[in-house]
Amino acid sequence: MAGEYERDMNYVKTRITADGRDGYPVEPGRYRLVVARACPWANRAVIVRRLLGLEPVLSMGIAGPTHDQRSWRFDLDPGGRDPVLGIERLQEAFLARFPDYAKGITVPAIVDIPSGQVVTNDFPQITLDLSSEWREHHRPGAPDLYPEDLRGEIDEIGDLVFRVNNGVYKTGFARTQGAHEKAFTDLFEALDQLSDRLAGQRYLVGDTITEADVHLFPTLVRFDAVYHGHFKCNRHKITEMPVLRDYTRDLFQTPGFGDTIHFPQIKEHYYVVHRNLNPSGIVPAGPDLSDLLHPHGRDRLGGRPFGNGTPPGPPPESERVPDLV
Structure with a gap:
């Protein structure tokens, strides 16, 4: 349909693996995960890194919430440079490997520290590889987020979850009335299906947190603060x-999820960067997000958040986010 938003899914496919078959073996301290707190796709990698306890072996660079046409910037760091990579913009790591790189400079990205070159920005594969290829370095008690016996079901429900993840963008960035209404309808049909599924079970697949929940949470937690108004996804909050409200509360209150969410940066990114949707650049003062701290009651459905494992410890001091209230 004319005016539909199409996401470019053409990413750098190189993988970091235990056997190093792409030339990049898993090595503690060699790589840096670059993210932005604002980005829901990067949020997945931040959550998985936290849940698996990979902080000691995979450092994290945090770009600021705004960017221009060139790239995400490290404007939160002293001197405006990432303290490990020594660069001002993530674009520099892409150009170091691909001098003529003309595609989007996206987060999450993993950069090879010795060479300063980007390895991958393939966000769907990054989290799967953190779970599988980095297993030797998981913390004791780390959950299995992609168990072999549930992978088929996780992948299947992942298609429905992606309709939500991408659907908010298709709704907000539609360039015609018809494209907006089509995306709007598809988005809320997918949300309704997920709501029906979650009415009788605590998590999307099985009785523990999996990749499926990690994928859905970043969109749901941003929905009322950004997508409902800014992207015109306004059938319901x-x-x-x-x-979905109680499911989001449940995950937000689970270690490794809510402690990765930085609402001021999330709101600043969307309302300041997308001047085509918000020409004034004014960031709304609301909404009140303290609802996320209310009781969720999902315990009645059973479930074991971390399976036979344990919750992650607190995040490193340098990676703490502001309290919600």
Whole structure:
């Protein structure tokens, strides 16, 4: 349909693996995960790194919430440079490997520290590889986020989850009325299906947190603060959909999820960067997000958040986010 938003899914496919078959073996301290707190796709990698306890072996660079046409910038760091990579913009790591790189400079990205070159920005594969290829370096008690016996179901439900992840963008960035209405309908049909599924089970697949939950949470937690108004996804707020509201509360209050969320940076990114949607650049003062701290009642459905494992410890001091209230 004319005016539909199409996401470019053409990423750098190189993988970091235990056997190093792409030329990049898993090595503690060799790589830097570059993220932005604002980005829901990067948020997945931040959550998985936390849950698996990979902080000691995979450092994390945090870009600021705004960017221009060139790239995400390290404007939160002293001197505006990442303290490990020594660069001002993530673009520099892409150009170091691909001098003529003309595609999007996206987060999450993993950079090879010795060479300063980007290895990959393939966000769907990054989290799967953190779970599988980096297993030797997982913390004791790390959960299995992609168990072999559930992978088929996780992948299947992942298609529905992606309709939500990408659907908010298709709704917000539609360039015609028809494209907006089509995306709007598809988005809320997918949310309704997920709500029906979650009405009778605590997590999306099985009785523990998996990749499926990691994928859905970043969109749901940003929904009321950004997507409902800024992207015109306004049939309902998540707080007006009881099952999804309580599911989001449950995950937000789970170590490794809510402690990765930086709402001021999330709001600044969307409302300042997308001047085509918000020409004034004014960041709204609301909404009140303290609902995320209310009781969720999902315990009645059973479930074991970390399976036979344990919750992660607190994040490193340098990676702490502001308290919600």
